[in-house]
Amino acid sequence: MLHTYSSPDLSNLIHDGRVAVIMRTKERPILLARALASIFSQTLTNWHLYLVNDGGDQAVVDNLVRSHAFAYCSQITVIHHKISLGMEAASNSALKRVEADFIVIHDDDDSWKPAFLKETVGFMMDSANRNEIAVATNYTVVNERIEGDQIIEESRYPWHLSDERIDIRQLLTANPYPPICLLFRSAALSKIGLFNADMPVLGDWDFNLRLASIGEIGLLKKNLAYYHHRHSGNQGSYGNSIIDGVSIHRSFGIKYRNHFLRQFLNESPENLGMMLTLLQKNDTIDWEMRHRLLRIEQILQPLETAFRPARWLWRNIMPLRRVVARLRGRI
Numbered sequence: 044m045l046h047t048y049s050s051p052d053l054s055n056l057i058h059d060g061r062v063a064v065i066m067r068t069k070e071r072p073i074l075l076a077r078a079l080a081s082i083f084s085q086t087l088t089n090w091h092l093y094l095v096n097d098g099g100d101q102a103v104v105d106n107l108v109r110s111h112a113f114a115y116c117s118q119i120t121v122i123h124h125k126i127s128l129g130m131e132a133a134s135n136s137a138l139k140r141v142e143a144d145f146i147v148i149h150d151d152d153d154s155w156k157p158a159f160l161k162e163t164v165g166f167m168m169d170s171a172n173r174n175e176i177a178v179a180t181n182y183t184v185v186n187e188r189i190e191g192d193q194i195i196e197e198s199r200y201p202w203h204l205s206d207e208r209i210d211i212r213q214l215l216t217a218n219p220y221p222p223i224c225l226l227f228r229s230a231a232l233s234k235i236g237l238f239n240a241d242m243p244v245l246g247d248w249d250f251n252l253r254l255a256s257i258g259e260i261g262l263l264k265k266n267l268a269y270y271h272h273r274h275s276g277n278q279g280s281y282g283n284s285i286i287d288g289v290s291i292h293r294s295f296g297i298k299y300r301n302h303f304l305r306q307f308l309n310e311s312p313e314n315l316g317m318m319l320t321l322l323q324k325n326d327t328i329d330w331e332m333r334h335r336l337l338r339i340e341q342i343l344q345p346l347e348t349a350f351r352p353a354r355w356l357w358r359n360i361m362p363l364r365r366v367v368a369r370l371r372g373r374i
Contacts (some may be wrong), residue, residue, distance in 0.1 A: 050184040060164050062090040063143035063229065068151040070098040073192055074271075075107060083115060086162040092119045093137035111174035131238035131246040138237055146229050148247070152271050155223070163226040166263050176258025177227035179209060179220045182268040189273065201266055209260035217360030218248035224268040225256060236247040242294035244292050245299060 060145050064082055068075050082092055092115075096104040099124050108121055122136055134148060147248060149155070159180070166178045181204055186197045204219060213219055235253040254260065308315060 057143070060089055062087070062145045062147060062160055062164060062169055063137075063141040063144040064090050064092045064147055064149050065095070065134055065141075066092060066099050066135045066149045066151055067095045067130055067137075068104065069127060070103075071151055072098075072103050072107060073194060074152040075104070075187065077194065078149060078151045078156060079107065079111065080109040083111060084157045085155065086157050086161045087164060089164075090118065091143060092323045093122065093140060094119060095122045095124065095133040095137050097124050097129070097133040099210065120221060127202070129240060129243065131242055132240040134246075136241060141229055141232075143229055145226050146232075147226045150222060152273075153221065153223035154271065156267045156269075160226075162263060162265060162267055166174045166261065167226065167228065172261055174259060175208075175261040176231050177225055178261040178263050179256055180224045180265055180267040181220070182224045182261045183266055183268050185269050185271045187273055195300065202270070203264075203266075206262065208262050211253065211255050214252060214255055215244055217252060218245075220251075221233055221270045222247050223270055225251070225260075226261075231257060242295070242299075244295050249299070323347060325334075 066076075066078060066082075079092075082090065094104070094108065104121065104123070108119055112119075122138075122140075124133065124136070127133075128136070133337065138146070147160075147163075163178050166172055171351060172178070181202065183199050183201050188195050188197060209219065231254055234236065234257050235250075238250050240246075242249060251260075304318075304359060308318075316327045
């Protein structure tokens with residue numbers, strides 16, 4: 044179930060640094076408009092957008108694209124699915140049509156800084172990085188909510204990946220970067236295949252693991268992408284799959300790991316004893332950490348109670364402090 048891949052025909056590749064941008068969307072025109080602007084603002088213009096409308100309103104998508112057709116009509120291919128096939132199948136629908144040197148998955152709710160493509164393609168085309176199969180960048184997490192037809196930003200913070208390249212050990216435990224900050228060589232598809240359409244979630248993690256198995260993933264230590272989250276409830280089609288689908292992510296994550304552990308034990312049953320020993324050690328460390336965190340929480344609880352009146356006073360005098368600051372010319 045977890046490994047049924049097929050590879051696209053890459054015989055028509057163009058070796059001029061062209062980027063295929065894959066974007067999937069469904070009934071999210073407000074976010075889609077921002078995502079399109081993110082691509083159109085790129086300083087590197089050698090890109091082609093494959094926009095997959097996965098079961099959404101065709102007219103809405105066509106109208107959005109048509110509004111930019113005068114400048115980008117030759118750089119956009121729109122693919123309509125009458126019914127939703129799912130995220131990974133939607134990506135594959137576009138990947139089978141790709142004719143480019145590099146590929147990036149641009150989710151319809153995320154965005155780039157204008158230099159993203161220029162910086163990442165430049166990194167990959169540098170002779171010093173010719174053996175890198177992909178490159179990831181640092182990014183900014185943006186928390187927001189949708190009100191009517193407006194996107195309201197609530198907060199943001201930078202997220203910095205560590206080391207000089209992606210560590211497979213870290214990748215084995217969790218996916219450290221979202222698709223919006225990863226650009227990879229299209230030639231990789233001939234070795235690892237497409238996204239696994241049987242996976243309802245975590246398809247990008249599975250793809251990244253296979254990608255890392257055939258080459259190094261470099262790290263460009265520049266903050267070039269925005270990873271947008273919507274935590275507020277009642278966001279409907281505008282919700283985040285990773286936020287709204289926490290339970291299915293956890294459940295399928297267990298199923299995914301079990302698949303590989305089962306496969307490993309079936310092929311090497313003599314390693315069961317070693318695995319039990321290692322896992323027992325890990326459980327012991329996990330229990331000790333939980334116990335220490337609980338103890339810290341117990342110590343902090345009285346302090347929180349003691350400082351509660353001071354916190355109330357600070358919050359209530361804040362308007363007065365702002366008035367005083369204005370009078371002093373500080374704000």
